Amino acid sequence: MKKLDNFINCLTVLANADFKMAETNDIYRTGMIGQFNLTFELAWKALQEIMRMHGTEEASTGSPREILQLAYKIGFISDS
Template sequence: MDEMKDIRWKQRFENFEKSFKLLEKYSKETISTELERAGIIQFFETTFELAWKVLKDYLEAEGYPAKSPRESIKQAFQIDIIEDGHLWMEALSKRNLTTHTYDQELAEQLVIEIQNKFLPLLIKLYDKLVKER
């Protein structure tokens, strides 16, 4: 592993970890207000963005090229860093949707998906990468 690339993914992981811990903490709470929904969605957007970027940096350190979120997710799935590539792609799609659209019904549904589907993906990634540090 190139030492600079190795350091870069570890530094990015620290930022991912901070955001992930906040998302994990507040996702366990009952979310009932518009402000709480907006907060969880924002934590998800930030955490997911950092997740694919830490994947990208990790892959590059391992010698795999990955430039985009899709490429990073596909490559990470192929080499068993992540599981359930389809669900990761769904999370990417939802993250892209939330950054361009706001709708209360969509927000309520997304919070449920974050808590039940996407947070478990991020937990698995966190657990895997924390061992690699």
Template structure:
């Protein structure tokens, strides 16, 4: 479980940094802060799904290799309570990595601050850690 513990701790640390970005963005929502928020969301999201994948492997579920498959299985295992939000998060993560659109960036930033950060918090709690 050492690998899982390391991944979970990295995810927790990334989430703390994301929360810092959420606070900064609330104080100053200019482009630079928004882009920093989105960047921190990207790496927090990557660590979240990879931590879930590692957890699933630790309980014997080894054939889930894409973020979507991991999310669906994590939902089935009751690690996630809102599959639709996590799938939207995946979609937004893919947009932020491959497309830049000002209007979309604003929408995603809003979802990060109002939805996604809370989902990350819930996952940390389900995985047995309180921040």
């Protein structure tokens, strides 16, 4: 699934970021923030597609917040 692959790639880039450098380098920090935003966007869209593939009709539309709440409600994600 393309959306999930893109999310995993973005998450890997973010996980490998140098957080110490971001403390002192504004441009690097700005790039990390952009990477976080992209990763979050891909995360909820991939989650939405996965829920649709599993037959969750309510996942067809919705904001990121609604998709995350639905995923929590039906047990796709947890707070642990």
